[in-house]
Amino acid sequence: MTAKNAFYAQSGGVTAVINASACGVIETARRHPNKIANVYAGRNGIIGALTEDLIDTSQESDEAIAALRYTPSGAFGSCRYKLKSLEQNQREYERLIEIFKAHDIGYFFYNGGGDSADTCHKVSQLSETMGFPIQAMHVPKTVDNDLPITDNCPGFGSVAKYIAVSTREASYDVRSMAKTSTKIFVLEVMGRHAGWIAAAGGLAADAENDIPVLILFPEIEFDQDRFLAQVTEKVQMFDYCTIVVSEGAKWPDGRFLAEQGTRDAFGHAQLGGAAPVVANMIKDAFGYKFHWAVADYLQRAARHLASKTDVEQAYAMGKAAVEMAIAGDNAIMPTIVRASANPYAWEVGKAPLSEVANVEKYMPREFISEDGFGITPACREYLVPLIQGEEYPPFEQGMPKYVTLKNIAVPKKLNTAFDL
């Protein structure tokens, strides 16, 4: 069998370690030139395939590829572009196959979350029926930690570490100020559907850090009265209270907290955050002075504080996807299997894409404390291993030295236009 080219693309929201997976894919491919001739990356994800805008990764030095391991974001560009269903838009899938044929691509590595797993699955099925079978492998990635089967998702551990550390640091700060000034600190974190990231705020407290943290999960219907009662109880005990609110926290009627009817000067509904809403609610009830923060992209881009475990797992998923494909697997996602909880040990497993696609994993109820505002010991046991270890990027002149690739285009072979 002659070597085929591989296509690799990054999909959806990027993370601090998705490039570590890219590094795993490309370094592993380079070690198997008899199987994989070259890795072509999609410029801006799958759009790069649809528009025949492929990046020739062979033009990047080994050093540049190695630097992907510690560079946050998507080095080849990502996109939010969900392929429609086969029934709705078969031409998109046909176009992909056409591109893959033209560039002699035999491997499809798609690095993303649940939607991408679905696309990856369809590509695998369709290519077979269209007489140009390629091996489609999904490389898991999502800060939301909501993919099924795998014990956790690359990208999540680093966000969790960032949120846990930031919550602890800010709590020390507000504790210092509480006597005469700020008593309430509200941190808004990502997670529109699942509360995994918010849960990580609970790690700010531990046996040596008696920090009052209340968490507002998307999985728990927001009860304003019970929440406010908890806040004032904490303030009476500790003089202050830290609140970690998920962007996905909802009112009983299903509206996001962030949408609480705020209007700008022109009467437009304001796309505000949940944090100011929660902070102002507390101020209105008790008059406590507050501060609030919205971490937004900072949390998922913070490679400077990545979890070593997360970096290693992200790399391992990329590496495993290539090794599995070379060994003949198809329509598979490598997974992280927790072999042992304490001491933590993990190994690489695999899941068929048919079982991964379109399944979201929420926080199990037993990970959320009975009152709904905290995490249980079981949740802590799950989370703590994922934030273990530091793997700092190199710094130069006080700043992290991240790589920006050359991203040189592969010459087009079809050169036909394609409307997205």
Next chain:
Amino acid sequence: MTAKNAFYAQSGGVTAVINASACGVIETARRHPNKIANVYAGRNGIIGALTEDLIDTSQESDEAIAALRYTPSGAFGSCRYKLKSLEQNQREYERLIEIFKAHDIGYFFYNGGGDSADTCHKVSQLSETMGFPIQAMHVPKTVDNDLPITDNCPGFGSVAKYIAVSTREASYDVRSMAKTSTKIFVLEVMGRHAGWIAAAGGLAADAENDIPVLILFPEIEFDQDRFLAQVTEKVQMFDYCTIVVSEGAKWPDGRFLAEQGTRDAFGHAQLGGAAPVVANMIKDAFGYKFHWAVADYLQRAARHLASKTDVEQAYAMGKAAVEMAIAGDNAIMPTIVRASANPYAWEVGKAPLSEVANVEKYMPREFISEDGFGITPACREYLVPLIQGEEYPPFEQGMPKYVTLKNIAVPKKLNTAFDL
């Protein structure tokens, strides 16, 4: 001369390195037991002195005091409490002297910003006229970097590093997403009067990182039309644009951007941030998808990313204050003197408090680019040395191991009530 006790207090907003100054004060005092018998810390700043709530730092182990060097926030509690002028409230100053007499305090170390320097100055003057002279030394601290005479202020370098790194990381993120999703990222940073922290966002870009960053300084009147023109120009060139907005950025009429008439569901003026205002303004003008973050306490508590230079300078200021006091100085603030720009070298200087109190240092106009949206090479030359070096805290189980002191109270001697 028999040894006297020293009083130390933390004042105003805390920082990632104010405890490093406390460490410098206490460790240095411990090396001079013939001059300083014990260091009493004010619980919650100067309020601890007024209410005779002193903390006995001799009850803390050497290890615990050493750990202050890498623990953010104010270990003894801080406060926002400005002593009134002598004319308005002499009884506060008299109370301080009364407490100092009762506890045999001969040294007053006040760790804070401009207001605190003023208090420290008055304490020094009054104690002399009241026949109980104590040596009052100010230890500089402020993330705002707005104290005069000193080249820079402990606390600022670490915030600057955090903002520079976070801006770079988030810019990599939005660059990855720009093709089909987010094109605008807005980061709101501290600095109500001076734009030093916002300026640090400009360090995200350098020769190897061609990142479009627009900065909104408090020193520059906001010109919406010119700003929007710059934004769209950047988006056309780079596909994306990062904006760093100071919380102190103002409309031409003097209102903060953050106060742009936003109302909550009940019609209350909303204490929103400047970031969502700027983001929505861009969306309204061009329809670009945006993300925004408000760093708030995260930026000044982020000891995990402190500048080594900043930590060393913070420690040195505490140490110098004690050494100067022991040598006979009074009403002095140790300063950081830039001995050489390139290579950067600094030494400890001193400034009389009469020249420090109530003077704010803004960004000089020549540090801001002509168009008002960026930093000049001179500004870069000033800032870069201040973020040099990393001095990570120890981590345990994936989390930074910060110290919480025992903070045991000194037995009261007066036991008289004092109404704040």
